[in-house]
Amino acid sequence: MASPRWIKAISNALNVPENKGKxxxxxxxxxxxxxxHVRSQIHRGFITPKGSPNLPLLMTSTDARSPKVVQMLSTPSVELAWWMEGSQDQFRISGRAFIVPPPDHAFHIMSDVPRGTALAVLDEKGEEGQEGGKFDWEKKRREVFASMKPEMKASWCIPVAPGSIIPSYDEVKKWPNSVPNIDEASTAEDKNNWNEALSNFVLMVIEPVQVDWVQLAPxxxxxTRFSRTDDAVFEWIEDILVP
Amino acid sequence: MASPRWIKAISNALNVPENKGKxxxxxxxxxxxxxxHVRSQIHRGFITPKGSPNLPLLMTSTDARSPKVVQMLSTPSVELAWWMEGSQDQFRISGRAFIVPPPDHAFHIMSDVPRGTALAVLDEKGEEGQEGGKFDWEKKRREVFASMKPEMKASWCIPVAPGSIIPSYDEVKKWPNSVPNIDEASTAEDKNNWNEALSNFVLMVIEPVQVDWVQLAPxxxxxTRFSRTDDAVFEWIEDILVP
Structure with a gap:
């Protein structure tokens, strides 16, 4: 089973110089x-289950305390719009969101890998290009966290949930503004901040079931609409649509 | 009652050269x-009811036959995310969407101006800076339609609804690719196309009730969250939030 044409289309679009950083x-x-509800998220890459290039998943991240996490745990259906202005491509991707919290987090029990999904294939087979079998969600969560900028990491160790009311903009200055990598952590405070931030950091993995690609340049x-079959074959059916 | 601070923030962001065309x-x-569901839309400007600078509305447009119109007629609550990359500002605006179809359209009866809203104030008082009283929705719809590029206008006179399956990309070539302005319409076909496109063209007017502004540059x-009171005063309450 080959990669779906939509993932090549996204890669091609991302490689156009005008879409740099999109x-x-x-x-x-x-x-x-x-x-x-809708908000901007940074794409943190694709994950492909070993031996299943037809089942690419999208990965992004957030704070376990943000309202969208509760929303996705209760209604996992999401849709995202990826507008690449430089090439005038829009990808609308709908599918199922899966939250990867720390192993000891209260949300963990609510986020068992759903059966009969690409997520379950990834869970069982592991990631393409990686050693070993069963996918290590915690390892991936820590890897993605480690790749974040120190200022970004600091946002997850604010002791108050994102969206809470504070008395002034300066209030944020009371909290760490940078969390260095754990290898470079020189003080006990840096180490505590790292652990605190990591405890609030969750991955959002999105399993696409439909992709609607509009090309406004030609x-x-x-x-073009790509719809995945619901059987165990997970085939992508392609339809041409009125723009 | 003054303009809410969020509308000045949007205007300021739009005026930053790096946000040109955003x-x-x-x-x-x-x-x-x-x-x-979520899709990209082009902002077609703000409308402010006469004497009520505190009640700016957002305007965009679509095809009456697109699925989102039915969605908004049944659930008028919408949220939009406006990401201005150049200045690193995100405005999340939630509120009520109102569809403005042609006067003789089947949807018209479903889209009475709801009472106790900014839309009702606009309906009664008319638009700031314009002559006359009661707002002329049809005039505004025609004005916005007339301002569209000829290629854009052509999209609304495709005889098949957007999103319908077609046998090939070339199928679209059977239909008009450009609809000139009615003043420049030289043939009966141009005139028919204009009328056909106009009959499918609808305005989407969005009445904000909450605006969540995140500034990632400082x-x-x-x-900052701006929430509108629900009474007749329509006051904007401002809260500072954890980012």
């Missing part, structure tokens, strides 16, 4: 009142 | 199964 997409969720415009 | 935001809706980052 790794931000907007992820929509629904809350417990069935109201829509005349006439083109629109 | 008039695309992603609008999230929910469908009848309570699943989230250190430390800043986050």
């Amino acid at each position: 790794v931000v997409y907007q992820v929509a969720t629904v809350d417990s009142h069935n109201l829509p 005349r006439p415009n083109r629109r | 008039v695309v935001y992603q609008v999230a809706t929910v469908d009848s199964h309570n699943l989230p 250190r430390p980052n800043r986050r």
